[in-house]
Amino acid sequence: MSINDLGNEHSTPKNTSVSAENGAEYYVHNNSIEMTAREFLFDTRRFKPYISCKLPHEEIEKLFLSVKSVYEESLKNKIEEDKLAVKRKKALEAVANTVLEEGITVEALDKYIKTHKSKATGARYPKYEYNVSGVRKTWNGVGRMPSALKTEIDKGKDLEDFLII
Structure with missing residues (x-):
């Protein structure tokens, strides 16, 4: 049952709960909204008799x-x-x-x-450094290895030789 159904005396049974558009549950008594479910749970005057009599x-x-x-x-x-x-x-x-x-x-x-930059921002620091035609390039170690770096490794160098300290 929705909170929009209130108002029609025949549509809302007495002592029920209804949902509002914001997701809050409201306790209905005599076809009027009395309180939210949270308020109902903390109102021992109403909660205790309801629980002890109906459950x-x-x-x-x-x-x-x-x-x-x-x-x-x-x-x-x-x-x-x-x-x-x-x-x-x-x-x-x-x-x-x-x-x-x-x-x-x-x-x-x-x-x-x-x-x-922090790792929390998603930035990844460069992990490896290599040269391409005299230009310094970096690679963070994620994804495909750059072809220039792969060529150097194929020539016999180790990947660790390119680590940035």
Whole structure:
């Protein structure tokens, strides 16, 4: 049933839930929207009598186990997020200490970051360097090997000879 079906007294049974276009579920009482499903769940004055009167014990137990499972998963995710936040904070402190000890300026750090794109942006750093007719070329090691580099390897050089240090 959709929220658009409200208004017709015969179309909406009493004490049902309907979906709004934004995906929220609303609890309907006497053909009027009372509250969202979230509000209903946290309103023990309405939730408790509904559950205790309309659901058999076995279904209440299934509901409890389901909510417990969601809670445990949420708690596990929160603990992991907290651990990650602590790890990031320690890493940031270590970087900050190194920057201060080495006397690196903000401008130098900014310049370095701008010239060395992060892997998160999808940029791939050149891994190999070779010359074609005196012109320096690079290859990141992904995809087909450039023919000029392949020719040099066929002549007896190792790929490691072209690694950028």
